[in-house]
Amino acid sequence: MDYIELLEKYMQGLTTPEEEKALLDWIQHDGDARSTISAFYEKRWKETPDTGVSAELQYKMLMNIKQNICQHEIENQSAAGRKIVWMNVMKYAAAILATMVVSVFSAYYFYSSESDVKNFVVYADKGQRSNLVLPDGTKVWLNSDSKLEYDNTYGVKERKIRLTGEAYFEVAKDKEHRFLVSTGLMDVEALGTAFNVQSYPNEDEITTTLLEGKVKISTPGQEAILLPNQQACFGKSSNGLSVIEVENAKYSNSWTKGEFAFNGATLEEIAKELSRMYNMEIKFDSDEIKEYNFSGVIRNNSLINVLEIISLTSPVVYEVVNDSIILDKQK
Template structure:
């Protein structure tokens, strides 16, 4: 496509007068990686011209225009997965242009927010001696007798018979515990298993009561092979998402680093990584009680979040971003005004890399979405749009 034709299509698209054929032609052109430099130059040209007009849209208008851009690409590319766009104080054209470029080239979108003035610099070049593949389904199961099973190497089918239940690996890679009937008068033996994911791993678990657990990278869950007594209690480290089977007579309890989450039947996420300042419980549906060991706590309703600090103080976050909290379960990195240190922690766990800062942690806050199934280089390319540079060698990631 000639550059004049690209400029013509680009301008008509943002003027909202492009035909279906013109939109399709533009999207196909932007999809081609070899056009990246030309697209960036075109974005700068249109942005500079628009900047001179001084037109700024409201938050609501910016949000709607951005949503339209994202949904247009999803429609023309055949991807029907919906995207929820957060309100951002941005000039609408810059957001829309960035959305077109980045969502088509990396499967996501990204913004950099800072109070400092934007200074034009020469193009950043990602320094990578090797790329790093994303994480995947990796975990180790430790049985009560100390035997370990590497699940990513195990074949589908029965892995163990524990008396109270059979341990299965399903065809889809899920670890499932199938309860077995005991003979009359026979007592169920209380035995605990531990499922552990490494950095760069995740896994799905089906508990004996039918509850489902998704375990994020560098996490673990300790659980009984059969739930007996008055409750169903498990212990976790790291992060896990739960969908609990209802049982009003046997509450489900999640314990983690002095925090207790009590539920009957609900969907929620627990983020309890030890290197985070606070532990977070985010409720998607149902009702849960979050409490510290001292007994202080709060009741969560859907779309609410509770945070507990190292001192055991529990705080209610009423307007929590539930999408961000559970995005990892859907295979997405979602950042909502996160600083670089927070983002690097997530990247370090998922790609199993060691992160160091050459000149300290860069300032600013970042908002964006990208698939967790992309190579590390794609995520870093998005971040480099903010002016931050990176160097990757082996499993070492240096923020320059």
């Protein structure tokens, strides 16, 4: 089998599932596959017209960008929902694919033939999670129903990304280039630290929880400095920013390990998170149970098992109806 020809087809999005499986088997079992792929994409890199991006940044993007897509098992759900989109990055698509792990074949790549790099956009659909390494070595875990964007100026003067949804960051230290996460209404600035940001469009509150280091929070007309085990909360409707102490800041990124951690969360809040995580609509037949509170950590469970745990620890029953879950008060 001509694997170079398959790589060419894969770059054009023309491979069949059988051909992608053949590529995957080749990478997993042929000791020379990685060097062959590296040489192939290095050649493509050199043959593609210059993008105008600095040589230093090109090198970082070639050597450091990795996309490690976490396959999250979901009952009766297809993994085809995850999309990773790079716009106008023909040249960089080759570099990125050269450093990808073997799970790359569950992703989709879209690019144009234009040489100017504008945006890198990473999506994690409902029921999916993704993780990646940015050009500077910063590690990012992207939660379900979330989007992360950055452009070709990343790392030139500053390291700026835009986030919709939730992500956990382990920021590479670089005192000369500030690291900035923008959610639209809250900006989080760090030099080298670990923190979790949650900013979903359909929720009123934006939160940043600090695990290590120090971050600066900026919202319209307000600023705050976070220390470890503190959380900043910004209310969209109230336009108010507050900082609180949290006992278990480490639980804020439990989702990166496939865990659900709740500390006094209402059932309504839990249902929203489960809906995103498992890509299932969850409805309530009783408004009363929405305010029930739960605390604890649930590890590596299917949606049904999570609901069983909830029903065993509270007067709540559930019913699966088509593609929805109905929650009601136990009679």
